Amino acid sequence: MTDTAQSGPVLAADGRPLKASLNRALRRQKMRAMLLIAPLLFFILITFVVPIGQMLFRSVENQIVSDTLPRTTQMLGDWDASTGAAPDTPVFAALTKDLMVAVEKKQHTRLGSRLNYETTGVSSLFRKTGRKVDDMGEGYTDQFVDLDPKWEDPVFWADLMADPAASALPMTQDAYAAFADTIISEDGDDPREEQPWHTVYLSLYQDLSAGADVGSLPAEVATAQTAAVTFQTEDLIAAFADIDEDWLSVDTWQTIQTYSPAFTNGYFLNAVDRQKTPDGSEWRPEDQQIYLTLFVRTMIMSLTITFSCILLGYPVAWLLANLPMRQANLLMILVLLPFWTSLLVRTSAWKVLLQQQGVINEIVVWLGLVADDNRLALINNATGTVIAMTHILLPFMILPLYSVMKTIPPSYLRAAKSLGATNWTAFWRVYFPQSVPGIGAGSILVFILSIGYYITPEIVGGTKGVFISNRIAYHISSSLNWGLAAALGAILLVVVLLLYWAYDRIVGIDNVKLGG
Amino acid sequence: MTNTQNDAAFVEFERVQKSYDGENLVVKDLNLAMPKGEFLTMLGPSGSGKTTCLMMLAGFETATHGEIRLDGVSINHIPPHKRGIGMVFQNYALFPHMTVAENLSFPLEVRKIGKSDREEKVMRALGMVQMQDFAGRRPTQLSGGQQQRIALARALVFEPELVLMDEPLGALDKQLRETLQFEITNLAHELGITVVYVTHDQTEALTMSDRVAVFDDGRIQQLAPPDELYEAPQNSFVAQFIGENNTLEGVVQEIKGNTCIVKLDSGDIIDAIPVNVSAVGDRTKVSIRPERVEFDKNRLQDGAHTLKAEVLEFIYMGDIFRTRLRVAGTDDFVIKSRNAPDQTRLTPGQQIEIGWLAEDCRALDA
Ligand SMILES: Nc1ncnc2c1ncn2[C@@H]1O[C@H](COP(=O)(O)OP(=O)(O)OP(=O)(O)O)[C@@H](O)[C@H]1O
Ligand SMILES: [Mg+2]
Numbered sequence: 001m002t003d004t005a006q007s008g009p010v011l012a013a014d015g016r017p018l019k020a021s022l023n024r025a026l027r028r029q030k031m032r033a034m035l036l037i038a039p040l041l042f043f044i045l046i047t048f049v050v051p052i053g054q055m056l057f058r059s060v061e062n063q064i065v066s067d068t069l070p071r072t073t074q075m076l077g078d079w080d081a082s083t084g085a086a087p088d089t090p091v092f093a094a095l096t097k098d099l100m101v102a103v104e105k106k107q108h109t110r111l112g113s114r115l116n117y118e119t120t121g122v123s124s125l126f127r128k129t130g131r132k133v134d135d136m137g138e139g140y141t142d143q144f145v146d147l148d149p150k151w152e153d154p155v156f157w158a159d160l161m162a163d164p165a166a167s168a169l170p171m172t173q174d175a176y177a178a179f180a181d182t183i184i185s186e187d188g189d190d191p192r193e194e195q196p197w198h199t200v201y202l203s204l205y206q207d208l209s210a211g212a213d214v215g216s217l218p219a220e221v222a223t224a225q226t227a228a229v230t231f232q233t234e235d236l237i238a239a240f241a242d243i244d245e246d247w248l249s250v251d252t253w254q255t256i257q258t259y260s261p262a263f264t265n266g267y268f269l270n271a272v273d274r275q276k277t278p279d280g281s282e283w284r285p286e287d288q289q290i291y292l293t294l295f296v297r298t299m300i301m302s303l304t305i306t307f308s309c310i311l312l313g314y315p316v317a318w319l320l321a322n323l324p325m326r327q328a329n330l331l332m333i334l335v336l337l338p339f340w341t342s343l344l345v346r347t348s349a350w351k352v353l354l355q356q357q358g359v360i361n362e363i364v365v366w367l368g369l370v371a372d373d374n375r376l377a378l379i380n381n382a383t384g385t386v387i388a389m390t391h392i393l394l395p396f397m398i399l400p401l402y403s404v405m406k407t408i409p410p411s412y413l414r415a416a417k418s419l420g421a422t423n424w425t426a427f428w429r430v431y432f433p434q435s436v437p438g439i440g441a442g443s444i445l446v447f448i449l450s451i452g453y454y455i456t457p458e459i460v461g462g463t464k465g466v467f468i469s470n471r472i473a474y475h476i477s478s479s480l481n482w483g484l485a486a487a488l489g490a491i492l493l494v495v496v497l498l499l500y501w502a503y504d505r506i507v508g509i510d511n512v513k514l515g516g
Numbered sequence: 517m518t519n520t521q522n523d524a525a526f527v528e529f530e531r532v533q534k535s536y537d538g539e540n541l542v543v544k545d546l547n548l549a550m551p552k553g554e555f556l557t558m559l560g561p562s563g564s565g566k567t568t569c570l571m572m573l574a575g576f577e578t579a580t581h582g583e584i585r586l587d588g589v590s591i592n593h594i595p596p597h598k599r600g601i602g603m604v605f606q607n608y609a610l611f612p613h614m615t616v617a618e619n620l621s622f623p624l625e626v627r628k629i630g631k632s633d634r635e636e637k638v639m640r641a642l643g644m645v646q647m648q649d650f651a652g653r654r655p656t657q658l659s660g661g662q663q664q665r666i667a668l669a670r671a672l673v674f675e676p677e678l679v680l681m682d683e684p685l686g687a688l689d690k691q692l693r694e695t696l697q698f699e700i701t702n703l704a705h706e707l708g709i710t711v712v713y714v715t716h717d718q719t720e721a722l723t724m725s726d727r728v729a730v731f732d733d734g735r736i737q738q739l740a741p742p743d744e745l746y747e748a749p750q751n752s753f754v755a756q757f758i759g760e761n762n763t764l765e766g767v768v769q770e771i772k773g774n775t776c777i778v779k780l781d782s783g784d785i786i787d788a789i790p791v792n793v794s795a796v797g798d799r800t801k802v803s804i805r806p807e808r809v810e811f812d813k814n815r816l817q818d819g820a821h822t823l824k825a826e827v828l829e830f831i832y833m834g835d836i837f838r839t840r841l842r843v844a845g846t847d848d849f850v851i852k853s854r855n856a857p858d859q860t861r862l863t864p865g866q867q868i869e870i871g872w873l874a875e876d877c878r879a880l881d882a
Contacts, residue, residue, distance in 0.1 A: 409607065409609070411605050411607060411609040412609055412611060414574075414576050414596070414603075414605070414609070415603065415605055415609035415611075416611075416622070417575075417576075417595075417596040417597045418574055418596055418597075418599075418601060418602070418603035418671075418680075419597075419602075419603075419622055419623035419626065419670065419671075419674065420597050420598075420600070420623050420626045420627055420674065421597055421622070421623075421626045422597055422626075423597075425626055426597075429622070430611055433613045434611075434612065434613055
């Protein structure tokens, strides 16, 4: 080397460091490539990443409680369930106001269903209460109107609330605003033509009794404040208890309090058979624990299915790769045939074959292998699911295996034999290791597909052969507990990713080939 | 060794036939005997059945008819892994999931040879091909030439007496091929192994072999040492196939002893030695090597027949000059002359007379 003195980086022709020049050149190339794929990338982002993100979000999202019962959840903040007593009147007053709005907006039933996932009975409690809530506080309305008919006048109310000094009556203002908003948005009515709800009078009574400074407000207010002292109070707690005893139960209130925050781990706890308690979580009662069992069963059965697919698929793929063209094509059609028939038809066919009076049982009984009164239970259990799913997923094992085997030249086997290996040794030491990437690819496909399968287990699985995905489907389409479904789905996703990671660590993901 | 005689056949094909489809014979009546230690090359055009013969010998194909013997024992019914024949494949067939050392120790493992013995033999075999430093690599991390060396070492590591090679150097560039040709022949002679080598590169066949079997149409057309093959081809196929060759067609006019006179289709008369013609009146193809053609009258024998020729093209090739002539109605008659200080350079359009020694001109089958 003549230029050993030049110790710095290698320079390009224009004097810039070569590395920077190269990077610049490559960057332009990369940018162009990015632009080309940008529409597709965008599409994938929208159709793939966003739904998954949505699902993950749904599994922790819990705004419905605090959105529907904003005042109640705020008031409940100080309530301590461990005292064993239901909350006081102000909480019930807040609940009245919240429910009034919710009922008008028809949101209380949704909230009821949501909380019903956690404590059964809440749904009907909310529905029942919803029907009666508009009478609550009526006593106060009557007393105010008796005192001065002006309190009946919508225009008087509207003007009063528009007065800047009305800020002295915060609860009233809040209740009136809720009333005005709701009737405008729900019924298209004008607040200046409608008498306010009883909850507004209830709030006014609360404000006045709390000793609000009403000096700068119209005289009617001051008069009312003086009179209010003598008003007959209405027992809200009794009114609620009258609708349903459950309103006195600590459990009901505890549920509302526990699920007040906007985000919750409740769905996830539920998905692993635990439940939320005021201080952390605990196992659900034995008879309600189903999900962990289902997860474990899903994993074990998916593995079983994967292994049976390997066992059955390997020889078929080998034949496919080694038979003469004509026979191989015929066999390939047979392998692909299942794809051309409906999944439902294939699964139902298995039902016919496997049932107690089905073809297979008839044959084994006829052969005398099992007694007539002791027929094999092949369906509506795990066996049925494994048999039917293995059949349905077999092509997903065969095809990657085939495409990998196709690339293994026969000369390897010949070489092994010429070196002195028996047929078995040549297969096991030379052919098999080279087909492992195909097994890997097929297994990943089959395993992931079977973990998420639900139609077949639903039809042939009975109760003992259903997968976690069947529960997810149930929560999505029947119980409508999407949060729980999302949490179960998220856990499934994490488990699959973990397995994938483990596979990568043990076998190596570059050891997966779908072909050439 | 059961054979005491040195030239007793070690590998023997006797009346071997092979058909894949029951309709066409790919190998027709193959007879071949090789003594121990011989380096025999099967040479022939594509599809002539060379690989098929090799596969029958290795045991991957069964002969439809006839017997193949190894060291006097019929091996028709012995499975490949018991034949103990080393084999080098055209595409190397190195196991991609094993390292070089594992590839080499594979044949030793299946022979249940102890670990330390194995390691020693592997290193020795790698040493033979100068590849000791690559023991830990995967085949995919090697160049073509290196892979070929490993394939060779693997075929030799279990010390077979017979090694088969099917176009082992086919995928390599010329220079590397030449180096490896040299190494392979050297190794074969050093180890005293018998080699059946398949190629369709005639230079390779000529430079490496003790004997060459020229295949065509499922038959051995000629089996002879390289020099004999080149200088004394037994039929027009071999003459055409080996080296560059000029062919003139005609009819035998007279045979006297070991020379004959041929009347070419153009009417010219030439001398030749009768090789594959039996009677006057036979059609014949006469073959003359380009470098044996003389155009300097002084060098020709007295009374030798000459032909008129017109120079069509003169090609300077460095060590030799290659001149294309129009002779007796053909436009592709080629002569080659050494680039020596006193050599004449012919110019296109020039009219000359050419001739040759009768023994360089062979009258073969038509
Ligand atoms: N497995 C097979 N099935 C049917 N025909 C075959 C098979 N293998 C070879 N043949 C045919 O046998 C003939 C001889 O083939 P072979 O491979 O022996 O030729 P080769 O001399 O080795 O040619 P190349 O120089 O191209 O390798 C060819 O016509 C080929 O088509
Ligand atoms: Mg061949």
